[in-house]
Amino acid sequence: MRAYLQIFRSGVHASWAMYSVELTPAVFFGSKIPRAVLQALFFVYIALAAGGPELARFALIGNAVHASVLPALVYMAIVIELEKWAATLPYLIASPAHWLPMMVGRSAATFADAFFSTVVVVVIMVPFLGGDILALNLLRAVPLLLVTVASVSGLGWLIGAISLPLRWGTLISNMTAYAMMVLCGVNFPITALPPLFQTIGRALPLTHGLLAVRLVVDGATYSQVSGLMLTEILIGCLYAAAAWLLFGQRLKVARQRGSLELV
Amino acid sequence: MILRDLKSTLRVLNGSFVMQAKDRVTSNFFIGTLFIQPVIFTLLAVGTYYYGGNPDLGLYAVIGTGMIGIWNSNLWTSGRIVQDERRYGTMSLLVASPTPFGLVLAGKSLSNALASIVAIGITFATGLIAFQLQPDIQDPLGFAFGLLLTLIAMTCLGLILGSIFVLTRNAGEFVTVANYPIFILSGLTFPLTLLPAWTRPLSSALAPTWGNLVLNSTAGVILFNPWIGYAWLVGLSIIYLLIARLLFARIEKMVRRVGSLEEY
Numbered sequence: 204m205r206a207y208l209q210i211f212r213s214g215v216h217a218s219w220a221m222y223s224v225e226l227t228p229a230v231f232f233g234s235k236i237p238r239a240v241l242q243a244l245f246f247v248y249i250a251l252a253a254g255g256p257e258l259a260r261f262a263l264i265g266n267a268v269h270a271s272v273l274p275a276l277v278y279m280a281i282v283i284e285l286e287k288w289a290a291t292l293p294y295l296i297a298s299p300a301h302w303l304p305m306m307v308g309r310s311a312a313t314f315a316d317a318f319f320s321t322v323v324v325v326v327i328m329v330p331f332l333g334g335d336i337l338a339l340n341l342l343r344a345v346p347l348l349l350v351t352v353a354s355v356s357g358l359g360w361l362i363g364a365i366s367l368p369l370r371w372g373t374l375i376s377n378m379t380a381y382a383m384m385v386l387c388g389v390n391f392p393i394t395a396l397p398p399l400f401q402t403i404g405r406a407l408p409l410t411h412g413l414l415a416v417r418l419v420v421d422g423a424t425y426s427q428v429s430g431l432m433l434t435e436i437l438i439g440c441l442y443a444a445a446a447w448l449l450f451g452q453r454l455k456v457a458r459q460r461g462s463l464e465l466v
Numbered sequence: 467m468i469l470r471d472l473k474s475t476l477r478v479l480n481g482s483f484v485m486q487a488k489d490r491v492t493s494n495f496f497i498g499t500l501f502i503q504p505v506i507f508t509l510l511a512v513g514t515y516y517y518g519g520n521p522d523l524g525l526y527a528v529i530g531t532g533m534i535g536i537w538n539s540n541l542w543t544s545g546r547i548v549q550d551e552r553r554y555g556t557m558s559l560l561v562a563s564p565t566p567f568g569l570v571l572a573g574k575s576l577s578n579a580l581a582s583i584v585a586i587g588i589t590f591a592t593g594l595i596a597f598q599l600q601p602d603i604q605d606p607l608g609f610a611f612g613l614l615l616t617l618i619a620m621t622c623l624g625l626i627l628g629s630i631f632v633l634t635r636n637a638g639e640f641v642t643v644a645n646y647p648i649f650i651l652s653g654l655t656f657p658l659t660l661l662p663a664w665t666r667p668l669s670s671a672l673a674p675t676w677g678n679l680v681l682n683s684t685a686g687v688i689l690f691n692p693w694i695g696y697a698w699l700v701g702l703s704i705i706y707l708l709i710a711r712l713l714f715a716r717i718e719k720m721v722r723r724v725g726s727l728e729e730y
Contacts, residue, residue: 234643237643238643244646245650246510246514248650249515249656250514251660252515252655253514253515253517253518253520254514254517254520258517258518262514370494374497377498378506382506384506385506385513396513
């Protein structure tokens, strides 16, 4: 157990080291923050034009949560791809240490980044476009957001596992994150979608978590949204379990074929 | 002499055009921005209008998302062209060669711009399949002419951004953020009247604003004199080209002096 924790810590350290190199102040203030805010603002404006302030408020909460989902999903998939690009994946896999704590640790900075993105969107946009949203209710929604982000990262990991032998991880995860805007009720309720898409949406992480966040922001208690959150956790666990199995199987095949270095 | 210069210019344009077309076929980013993103954005934008009880604005949203597709392909690729040249280690060779780098970038951008027409076709197809939105274009000739002018103007605007991307190894990062201000200020998929009045001059300086107005007016969605839009697009293209030329000359000199072209 201690060894696992040590590996996890190393992963976290590597994760922050990589982030600190990539996330220069110029990138952080010139790209990271504006991107999160402007993307949300764009979709809020569409909602405002389409359905007035009520729909704009709906889109604001949806996009604030989605601001977390995008990095959680994309970077979780990319972590694996980055190891391939850096040619360090074979070493990670060949070493006697277990890959799981390392991989989870490697994505630690991603979670911080994801959470921070939502905080930025909320802090900047809610005072102008949030209407009657209470700060206390937003704070109460934080644990739900964290659970939802963790649940989404299970899907990100699955995409990373699927795309392990491919070069398409970044594209697939990005497009999935955008498709989730349609399927998970980010800009409009999923009840507006055709039945087939509603079913797909309900099988994805984010849908139930986002609904719970919306309800809590509107004043619901935790017990009122416990069912939604349990479903969200269950879905996240299912995706993580599928990712675990697939990743293990992919690694086995890659070892046999000697294809780990393929990028 | 002039004829020889023209021939060599066209040769460079053609060479970089073809090279970019070959590169594009293998680029999953380009495939994503050209084929997948327009579908998702159309579903999002038109779906929001339908849910909000404004289905009559569906075609407006479709044209807007088509413009987004075109812009994405242009901007993404301008950024990625510069970033990839750095990664391949060919950037310094291109800058050092007697052929102006701006010309190479122009050929490559033009290649992507032409391919990006597909994006508008995909948005119309998505609107038709998902929402039964008929692409009833009132003035097809005017629409096609407007689209051509828009493509040229957007390519010229892309050149300005491309020249700035030469300065940084983080071009990819900035590309992702440069998209949304353009979408918002150009009123792509929502009316410009929603924006504060102080943003109007900024919107007027952007080719996608006029492209969007021209395409929507020729499609019969909004009332606007397309000839005003054509004039703006031509004028802006010339201004963008002049700025890009000036920037390229300065930035080339700057990066040569600093020696930062191999940084990746």
